[in-house]
Amino acid sequence: MATFNFELVSPERVLFSDAVDAVVLPASEGDMTVLPGHAPMMTTLKTGFLIIGNGSGNGKRVLVRGGFADINQNGLTVLAERALPAEELTQEVLDKEILQAEMLWDSTTDPAAKHAAEATLAQLREAKAALNY
Amino acid sequence: MPSLKDLRNRIASVKATQKITKAMQMVAAAKLRRAQTAAEAARPYAERMATVLGNLASGITVGPETPRLLAGTGADRIHLLIVCTAERGLCGAFNSSIARLTREHANRLLAEGKTVKIICVGKKGYDILRRQFAEQIIEFVDLRAVRQIGFEQADMIAQKILGRFEAGEFDVATLFYSRFRSVIAQIPTAQQIIPAQIEAAGTPSEAVYEYEPEEGEILATLLPRNLTVQIFRALLENAASEQGARMSAMDNATRNAGEMIKKQTMTYNRSRQAMITKELIEIISGAEAL
Numbered sequence: 001m002a003t004f005n006f007e008l009v010s011p012e013r014v015l016f017s018d019a020v021d022a023v024v025l026p027a028s029e030g031d032m033t034v035l036p037g038h039a040p041m042m043t044t045l046k047t048g049f050l051i052i053g054n055g056s057g058n059g060k061r062v063l064v065r066g067g068f069a070d071i072n073q074n075g076l077t078v079l080a081e082r083a084l085p086a087e088e089l090t091q092e093v094l095d096k097e098i099l100q101a102e103m104l105w106d107s108t109t110d111p112a113a114k115h116a117a118e119a120t121l122a123q124l125r126e127a128k129a130a131l132n133y
Numbered sequence: 134m135p136s137l138k139d140l141r142n143r144i145a146s147v148k149a150t151q152k153i154t155k156a157m158q159m160v161a162a163a164k165l166r167r168a169q170t171a172a173e174a175a176r177p178y179a180e181r182m183a184t185v186l187g188n189l190a191s192g193i194t195v196g197p198e199t200p201r202l203l204a205g206t207g208a209d210r211i212h213l214l215i216v217c218t219a220e221r222g223l224c225g226a227f228n229s230s231i232a233r234l235t236r237e238h239a240n241r242l243l244a245e246g247k248t249v250k251i252i253c254v255g256k257k258g259y260d261i262l263r264r265q266f267a268e269q270i271i272e273f274v275d276l277r278a279v280r281q282i283g284f285e286q287a288d289m290i291a292q293k294i295l296g297r298f299e300a301g302e303f304d305v306a307t308l309f310y311s312r313f314r315s316v317i318a319q320i321p322t323a324q325q326i327i328p329a330q331i332e333a334a335g336t337p338s339e340a341v342y343e344y345e346p347e348e349g350e351i352l353a354t355l356l357p358r359n360l361t362v363q364i365f366r367a368l369l370e371n372a373a374s375e376q377g378a379r380m381s382a383m384d385n386a387t388r389n390a391g392e393m394i395k396k397q398t399m400t401y402n403r404s405r406q407a408m409i410t411k412e413l414i415e416i417i418s419g420a421e422a423l
Contacts, residue, residue, distance in 0.1 A: 009285045011365055013174040029345050032219055042189070043345040044354060067354065072183050072342075077181055081284075081358070 002036040005075030006052065008062065010083040022053030024048065024074060025069050034069075034076050041071045046122040049086075050078065062084040063127055065097070065120065094128045135407070141311060145392060151390035153189040157223065165316065165376035171282070172313060172369040179366045184248035186329070186344070189352055200349070202356040205328035206304045213303035214239060215294065215326075217310040217367055218258030219375040220277045224369040225382035227311060227319060227375055228257040234321040239266060250303055254290060254368075282372055287365030294364075295357055310367040311374035317367055317381055320373035326363050329356060390402050 003019040007038035023034045026048025045067045052059040084093065101124055104116040135143075160327070190203065216235050218228045235258070239249050251266055253259035254274045263270060279286055294306060306327035311319045325332075344351055 007181070009178045009179075011175060011178050012171070012364065015176050029346060039343055041343040041345065041349060042340065044351060068185065068351070070181075070188070072188075077185070078180060079185065093315055103352070 005033075005034045005076045008050070008052075008064075008080065008083060009042050009076070009078065010080050015080075015083050015085065016052065016060070020052055020059075023105075024049075024051040024053070024079075026050060026064065027069065027079070034071060038076075040073065041069075043069050045069060045078070045080065047120040049127070050080075050083075063089060089127070092122060093126070098124045098128065134404070137303060137401065137405060140397060140404065141165060143399065144407040147393050149389050151387055151394065154383045154386040154390060158193060158341055158380055158417055161224075161380040161383060162202060162378045165373065165380055167344040168369070168373040168376050169313070172366075172373045174368055175369050180363050182355075182359055182362050186355060188265070189348070189355065200356055201352050202298070202327060202360070203329050204302070209247070210305045211250065211303040211305075211308040212242050213294070213297070213327075213347045213365075214249060214251045215290075216251060216253050216255075216258045216262065217308070217371050218253070218255035218261075219371070220256050220275075221375075222257060223382065224333075224375055224379035225385075227378035228255075228261060230319075230321045231309055231311055235262065237324060238266065238309075239306070245389070249300065252294070255371075282365075282368045283363070284365055288361050291364050293359065294327075294361065303327075308363065308367050310371045311372040311378075313370045313377060315327045316377040319378055324363070324367070326360055 003021045004025055005013065006016065006018065006020045008016040009047070012105075021036065023033060025043070026033050027045055028044040028046045031048070045064055047065045048063070050062045050064050052062070062080075063084045063086065064080040065082040067078060067083075070077045070079070084097075098121065101117060101121045105114065106122060108114050109118060167419045169233075214235055216231065218231050222228065235251070239251070241247050250264070250270050251261060251262060251270045252271060252274065255276060259270065274290055274293070276282070276286060297303060298306070305325065308324045308326050310322060310324075312322045314320055390404045
């Protein structure tokens with residue numbers, strides 16, 4: 001099966017860099033799956049889970065918060081503002097993130113920013129609920 | 134001629150100083166390793182960011198719609214200098230060389246009749262520059278309480294700068310920091326960050342990009358983030374440089390103290406021996422006189 005290069009980079013470190021066969025991105029205008037041979041594309045990301053399909057199909061999950069994805073002939077590069085692999089996610093980490101998002105929500109008055117903060121908050125709460133299972 | 138007790142005290146005090154400088158060197162070495170890994174880990178992100186931005190910018194023609202962070206305000210009158218230095222001294226010429234570069238830059242701009250504003254990040258640079266540029270310094274960012282530089286600090290500084298840019302307080306922003314080359318070589322660097330300096334992509338990708346959302350919208354979110362990333366990188370490089378400079382400064386100090394101890398011990402032993410000889414002569418000549 002065809003594969004492509006996928007790199008997940010956060011400001012602090014490179015989280016993942018390998019050949020994969022599918023990646024699900026939480027793009028800002030809806031989730032999308034990137035397969036080999038995807039047309040060149042650039043998109044912003046919202047808060048959500050990025051899923052790496054690594055052959056087995058049931059791949060690694062990483063919670064990303066904001067950032068960019070750049071798809072070109074060389075592969076896919078995701079520049080995430082924050083990235084937390086699912087195995088590092090605990091209740092405390094999520095609670096801290098939620099608290100931060102709430103503070104951001106409280107501090108903005110700009111309707112667009114408020115809306116974005118609300119969406120982030122909803123995503124984080126969803127992630128927390130999913131973690132409880 | 135100092136007495137033996139004086140010499141002994143002096144040796145003891147130099148030894149104590151040597152112990153301190155030695156300990157500082159070890160601490161700096163340990164911190165350097167951490168700072169260096171952090172700086173290296175952050176490099177890929179900054180590089181990818183530059184590539185993405187280069188790709189994006191090469192496809193855009195500068196027009197009235199172009200974000201001002203990329204195109205500039207069209208003026209070149211007020212310059213903002215962001216000076217990143219350490220919070221602590223005792224690290225050789227590290228702080229003063231960044232300050233010197235800033236001073237040269239500022240003096241040149243002032244001679245050209247431009248307005249200069251300075252933001253100091255780090256206490257040492259503020260202390261040095263305050264003497265000459267007291268009126269130009271508009272803000273001082275204190276990172277003393279921060280143990281490990283994180284993205285949040287860079288973001289905080291970037292937000293401040295963006296706020297001032299939006300308010301039209303300056304036209305051009307330049308970042309001053311020390312680039313980490315090796316433990317013994319740190320290069321003070323000036324880097325223009327607003328308007329963004331974008332290296333043209335090596336080979337303009339002939340493929341047509343799809344953008345989601347609109348191109349301009351992506352660029353508008355990407356540019357402020359690029360600013361944060363550049364500042365973050367500068368802070369990390371600075372942290373590594375500071376520890377490197379401190380390590381070599383403290384290594385020198387330890388060596389100097391060692392030399393001093395050697396010399397003092399020699400004088401001490403000489404005068405001790407002279408004293409013994411003198412006492413012996415006194416005893417012998419006393420016995421002979423009997």
